[in-house]
């Protein structure tokens with residue numbers, strides 16, 4: 001009796017989304033060792049991420065919420081009503097509710113790769129917003145995507161991409177993603193996107209080294225997955241969490257540093273790590289207004305307006321194509 005319309009596009013994009021085992025084998029075989037941050041987000045990782053967002057040092061979530069809240073009249077004027085709001089990522093956050101209340105779009109479509117999480121969050125939206133036509137699209141939005149036919153004819157669709165999730169892609173990958181997004185939207189469509197700004201390294205480094213150790217646990221969750229899902233005889237406690245700001249690249253880097261010489265199997269593949277050797281697990285790129293607007297401009301998005309908090313920690317941008 002669900003009111004949501006479910007569209008499963010994952011089969012077509014599944015081929016592009018490689019598995020934890022394949023990625024871990026390819027990334028851990030030899031230095032420089034890497035694991036993709038997309039593997040953070042199993043159930044436990046998603047819960048840890050929610051807790052990160054509540055840590056006093058992790059300013060992005062509450063700052064973006066405050067910016068959206070303060071800018072709602074402006075955003076409503078820019079975006080208009082009667083739109084189709086397409087959220088990239090989950091529909092679980094408070095941010096989307098702020099927008100739904102203010103914009104009263106006629107349709108909402110949530111796109112997420114995690115099916116259960118997506119259905120759960122869109123069903124909750126459908127219950128709380130009975131006037132809204134709610135769609136759930138299970139897809140990997142890092143690959144090219146076409147909207148289901150009944151959504152493709154939407155007048156003035158507006159994509160919402162909060163949380164500086166774009167920052168977890170390298171600028172090259174982010175450009176490709178923005179290209180895909182532009183192709184998804186008809187002329188006149190909009191993009192409302194949250195971006196974390198370049199700032200003092202002390203503030204940035206504190207945000208990724210919270211005193212309660214939640215980010216460290218989130219990082220070690222990757223090792224826990226290797227152990228629990230792939231049967232690797234490896235202990236998360238044998239890795240130190242390391243996060244620092246790389247000033248030249250304008251990005252936070254997260255690493256897991258081996259506390260000892262160790263050897264474990266990933267399926268048939270032996271992995272050897274020396275003490276002090278690191279696995280690079282995430283980058284979180286930070287932008288200036290000019291840098292971000294230039295990148296979006298090259299992907300065909302014209303800047304309309306931008307909003308910041310008083311301290312300039314975070315930015316929300318509205319573009320049209």
Ligand code: AVI
Nearest residue numbers: 052163164165168208215284
């Ligand atoms: C989801 N993403 C924008 C977060 C970030 O800040 O890059 C992920 C994160 N990693 C550690 N803390 C939060």
